[in-house]
Amino acid sequence: YPPHIDHSQSLLRSDLLKTKFPDDRHNKKVIIVEAQAGQGKTTLVSQFLELSKTTSIWYQVGPEDSDPVLLLSFLLLNLNANLPGFQSQKLSNILNAGCVGPLDLTRCANFLLHDLDNHLKEDLYLVFDDLHLIEFGTLTIRLLEHLIETSPPRVHFIFMSRHPVEIKSKTVRNGVGVSYLNTKDLALNNHEIEDLYHTVLKQEISKHDAIQIRRITSGWIMGIILASHPMSGRSRYWRDDSTAVLSTLPQTGHLLDYFQDEIxxxxxxxxxxxxxxxxxxxxxxxxxxxxxxxxxxxxxxxxxxxxxxxxxxxxxxxxxxxxxxxxxxxxxxxxxxxxxSAEDIANIFRQEARYYLDRNLTEKALTCYKNAGDFKTMERILKDQGISLLAKNRTFTILTLLRSLPEEILFQYNWLTLLAGLLRVDIAPQTTLPFFTRVRDRFVKTGEEAGELIALSKIIYYHFVISGQYTRGSEILPRTRELLEKNKDTLPMPILVMAARNLAAGYCFFNGEMDKARFYIEKASILATRHDIRNLIASTKFIQGYIELFSGNRAKYLREAEICFSLFNDPLVSESNRLCLRLKDLCYLSMVGEHQNFNIQQLALQQSIDQTVVNQTVAAPCLFLWSASNSFSLGQPRHALELLETALTTTSTAGTDHIHSQILQWQAFGLAVTGYSDDAIDRITQSKRLRDNAGGLFYLAFHSIMAGAVYTRVKRYDQALESLERGLAIAQTIPSTYLIICALLNLSHCRYEAAGAEAAVEFLGTGLGLMKVNGYTHFWSWEPAMMTKLLTLAVKCNIEKSFAQALARDRLHLGFSDDGDPVPLLKFSLMDRFEVSLSGKILFRARDLTYFQREMLGLLVTAKGQRIAQDKIQLELWPERSPENARKSFDTLLARLRKLIAPHLPTSIKDYLFIQKGILCLTNYEIDALQFFDKATTGLSHCKNGDWWQAHSAFHTAVSCWKDAMPEDTFHSEQILAFNDRLSHLLIEIGLTWANNLMQSGSYKEAISILERILQIDSLEESLTILLYKLHLLNNNYLKARELLERYRKALIKALYTETEADSFIDKIVRSVKS
Incomplete structure (x- = not known):
């Protein structure tokens, strides 16, 4: 509510307005007015806004605004009502759909600020009055801090409070662009007291009276007003009974006398x-x-x-x-x-409550009943309306109300207790179990099956997400299933979806019963999809994805991943569900060994989610576990062990049996790999005890496999075989193709170490065959030393030979000699500074080679299949020489090149470079440009099929091959320049395709980053420039848009276009975007 102040009846604070408030340039981002009651805060701010003729929105804060969703909703309502033509449709849709949790506040605020930035043509002041009524330390304060830091330059803030404002944003801390006023600043001086009496109160006082009033009241405006009834010197309310200057607080007794007698x-x-x-x-x-x-x-x-x-x-x-x-x-x-009497006062609150209840203002009604101490009526209301209130984003308001109740009262009422637990799930999930277990027992006694089902469902969720006590969670699955089947026709749709989803999660994670898990998650998914509730759809897809992950059905998982990807940028999907979807994808990327994309997605998660919330769930330690697995796979066991140690010390959920067991088993694996046998045995023994206690069929199976891998490396082969066979048996009961692969390859390794190559062949063939058929090229516990032995055996024994060779090349950077012995690949870098390297060691750079040596290598590595006729090389390098002389030059050049390279190779030069029937051939190599071609074309193929998640992953890998250099920077032959053009055109094509898709999903910053980088190849590329210009405009960055056009204009002039032609091209870009 804006204040209704008659400025003719208030003193104009001209000096204060000049010295403490912004001038016409509106150069203050934040104005903070902290002063006691009756100090004239509201009047002063109102005068500033009146005199500056600035648009303002006045928000009267109440205790209910400790709920940030409520504050955001009312702020939007206020802006819609007072800014002609303004609307924030995305935010309105999200609020109406009821899918705002604590993690969503930043995203929702960004929608509002983006729309404000588009709308505002002049400065706007957002005034928050009585900010002290908000609970400090709440999410509302963090929301206000975010608004300050990220709001457009035209948006300014005024905060008024009786108590110190606890906003700690960077802007406020730095003090730049901030104006601060306190009680002392607002106190009237002697001259202002005289003016107040003469011009407003219409009373005559002397300078001496003004000085006396100033001394007694310390300039407190309310006190000065009181002193005018009657005038100073004759008022018993302000008798001077102290020789010291009074404190800034009024004498309460005098004030009460004044209200009694005068008002x-x-x-x-x-x-x-x-x-x-x-x-x-x-x-x-x-x-x-x-x-x-x-x-x-x-x-x-x-x-x-x-x-x-x-x-x-x-x-x-x-x-x-x-x-x-x-x-x-x-x-x-x-x-x-x-x-x-107390009952009379309670009845007043009850009347007030009924008034609000009749008008569907349920939260206000609940507050009134709480003030009346009528907890039975609160219980009845929340039983009838509690779930629908949660669906309408009333989480924080009701939580604040329920938190104010002592637990001895709260736990007497079933639905109050249940709602108190439900409201904490997204905010403080670790505190919820006592609420659900207590209320579940009470619901059993009262026979309220719907309440019991909700409590059981949330207990399942708690053991799945927080405690990791899968054994305990498994115990309540039968009762949950019974209640769901019995009440499915009468339960509200959101409860049905939640219960079916959590039941599916239990069957998947606790019991490994994938058929039951699929049955219930399909029910939940169909119901959510039928009602088109995107947030619930996302919550079911998380579980569906994990069911396919644990089953090892990679193709089905990827179909689910594509559906989930379309939900990532849906504003109606909450941030907590986005977190779950990201975690699912990270688990997949770790399982299949896509290390680079794992790192990219992990960074995206860390940038988008509040780490304090992540740390309360199993998400935080899982990120360390998966990262450690990646490091083992890359042959970096010491780095993996460091990550595992960090996981134990930095995340609260790492102490649960479920997570601690996994950390210990991976530590045991790392210690065994690095030769610390005794420590490895100690860790795997501890891990088994914890795993047996925590349960979880998938994790029991994988623990047995990891134990077998550890025992293999410490040469306890009998224990290793026993553990691996147990793990295989459990994996087959799930069934999990992924775990079966893990078990078979580790069994093959164990047999290889214990009894030789022949004993390993059967398991190796079955394992590689399963990998090939199911599209896997990696598994957890992949480790270079083990896989080098197994893949070498596969090549020598002709077991899935071509698949084994591909695995060795892609995963281990190994090729094979004619005898089947592994050899490191010779690496050629064309999209970075030209380099030739082996096993990570640089052998030659461009400057180390002669011109003809460089060109010969360039022709060879850019030829189709890396095979080129020597006649073609001779024609390219010595076009004017006779065939005989060119042949001599070729032979001499090749001999010198082979002599230069040979000393650096671990085997014969013939295993890398040879002549065959007049064809110069390269083998056992890897070339970054070829990897780029492969991933880029794969990504574009995914685009055509609408598989955008896989497309983005492929594009990330492709673009990572390019380090801002191209072959044309080193080589000069026509063949290589044509190869260079193919690279450039493909890079531009994926840039346009990728950026367009990102633009359509609203990811403007990422799209801009990609285009800016690719434009480094060709600053004159018009299609990229047009798209980038459009993105800058969509991102409201008009300065960047103008800078881009000017940069493009300079590039045209540099390329010898006339200024008229350059201006024509610029006009074309601007017109194309406008159209």
């Missing part, structure tokens, strides 16, 4: 009792006042008293809602407490 005494006696009743209302709607006060013309009375300044304010233009001044309200409440 309350002036109210007709017949209205005394009605006003005492009304004093318990925070807001006084006229129709409610008539009901409580039992006075017919109460609206006229309130309006009249507002005009006569009886410490009563009108909160709306139509004078339908009023509010008592805090001081006067406290005085009336003290009088009322003496006059009315």
């Amino acid at each position: 309350f005494g002036a109210i007709p006696e017949k209205l005394h009792t009605p006003f005492l009743k009304l004093s318990f209302l925070q807001e006084i709607p006229v129709d409610l006042a008539a009901e409580i006060a039992e006075v017919d013309n109460i609206g006229q009375v309130l309006s009249s008293m507002t005009r006569e300044n009886y410490f009563l304010y009108s909160l709306d233009d139509r004078r339908h809602v009023f509010r008592l001044h805090h001081f006067f309200q406290e005085f009336l409440q003290q009088r009322a407490s003496d006059q009315f």
Whole structure:
């Protein structure tokens, strides 16, 4: 509510406005006014806004605004009502759909700020009055901090509070662009006191009187007003009974005397009792006042008293809602407490509650019933409406209310307890189990099966996400299933989806019963899809994805991943569900060994999610576990062990048996790989004890496989075989193709170490065959030393030979000699500075080779299949020489090149470079440009099929091959320049395709980053420039858009276009974007 202040009846604070408030340039981002009640904060800010003629939105803060969703909703409502033409459709849709959790606040605020930035043509001040009524340390304060830091330059903030404002944003901490006023600043000086009496109060006082009043009141405006009734020197309310200057707080006794004699005494006696009743209302709607006060013309009375300044304010233009001044309200409440019984006061609150309940203002009604101590009625309301209130984003308001109840009261009421637990799930999930276990027992006694089902479902969720006590979670699955089947026709849709989803999660994670898991998750998914509730759809897809992951059905998982990818940028999907979807993908990327994309997605998660929330779930340690697995796979066991140690010390959920067991088993694996046998055995033994306690069939199977891998490396082969066979048997009961692959390859390795190559062949063939058929090229516990032995055996024994060779090349950077012995690949870098390297060691750079040596290598590595006729090389390098002389030059050049390279190779040069029937051949090589071609074309193929998640992954890998250099920077032959053009065109094509898709999903910054990088190849590429210009405009960065056009213009001039032609090209870009 904006204040209704008669500026003719207030003192203009000219000096303060000049010195502390912004000038016409609006050069203050934040104005903070902290001062005690009655110090004139509201009047001062109102004067500033009136004089500056600036657009403003006045937000009257209440205790309910500790709920940040409520504050955001009302702020949007306020902006819609007061800024002509303004709307924020995405935010409105999200709020209406009821899918805002604590992790979503930043994203929702960004939608609002983006739309404000588009709309505003002049400065806007957002005024938050009575900020002290918000609980500090709440999410609302963090929301306000985010608004300050990320709002457009035209948006400014004014905060008014009686207490220190605990906003710690960077802007406020730095103090730049911040104006701060406190009680001392607002205190009137002697001259202003004289002006107040002369111009406003119309009373004459001397300078001596002004000095005396200033000394006694310390310039406190309310005190000065009181001192005018009667004038200083004759008032018993402000007798000078202290030789020291009074504190800034008023003498309470004097103030109460004043209200009794001057204000309350002036109210007709017949209205005394009605006003005492009304004093318990925070807001006084006229129709409610008539009901409580039992006075017919109460609206006229309130309006009249507002005009006569009886410490009563009108909160709306139509004078339908009023509010008592805090001081006067406290005085009336003290009088009322003496006059009315506790039951009388409770009945006033009940009347107020019924008034709000009739108008569907349930949260206000609940607060009133709480004030009345009527917890039974609160219980009844929350039983009937609690779930729907949660669906409408009323989480924080009700949580604040329930948190104010002592636990001994809360736990007496089933639905109050249940709602208190549900409301904590997204905010403090680790605290929820006592609520659900207690209330579940009470629901069993009262026979309320719907309540019991909700509690059981959330207990499953707790053991799945927080505690990792899968054994305990498994125990309640039968009862949950029974209740769901029995009540499925009467339960509200959101409860059905939640219960079926959590039941599916239990069957998947706790029991490994994938058929039951699929049955219930399909029910949940169909129901959510039928009602098109995107947030619920996302929550079911998380479980569906994990079912396919654990089953090892890679193709089905990828279909689910593509559906999930379309939900990532849907504004109706909550951030907590986005977190789950990201974790699912990270688990997949770790399982299949896509290390680079894992790192990219992990960074994206860390940038988008509040780490404090992540740390409360199993997500945080899982990220360390998966990263450690990646490091083992890359042959970096010491780095992996460091990650595992960090996981133990930095995340709270790492102490659960479920997670601690996994950390210990991976530590045991790392210690065994690095030769610390005793420590490895100790860790794997501890891990088994914890795993047996935690349960979880998939994890029991994988633990057995890891134990077998550890025992193999410490040469306890009998224990290794026993563990691996147990792991294989469990994996087959799930069934999990992925775990079966893990077990078979580790069994092959164990047999190889224990009994030789022949004993390993059977398991090796079955394992590689399963990998090939199911599209796997990696598995957890892949480790280079083991896989080098097994893949070498496969090549020598002709077991899935071509597949084994591909695995060795892609995963281990190994090729094979004619005898089947592994040899490291010779690596050629064309999209970075030209280099030839082997096993990570650089052998030659461009400067180390002669011109002809470089060109010969360039022709060879860019030839199709890396095979080129020597005649073609001779023609390219020595076109004017006779065939005989060219042949001699070729032979000499090749001999010198072979002689240069041979000393650096671990085997014969013939295993890398040879002549065959006049064809120069390269083998056992890897070339970054070929990897780029492969991933780029794969990504474009995925695009055509609409598989955008896989396309983006392929594009990330492709672009990572390019290190800002191209073959044309080193080589000069026509063949290589043509090869260079193919690279450039493909890079531009994936840039356009990728950036367009990102633009359509609203990911402007990522799209801009990609285009800016690719434009480095060709700054004159028009299609990239047009798209980048469009993106800058969509991102509201007009400065960057202008800079891009100017940069493009300079590039055209540099390329010898005339200024007229350059201007024509620029106009074309601008017109194409406008159209």
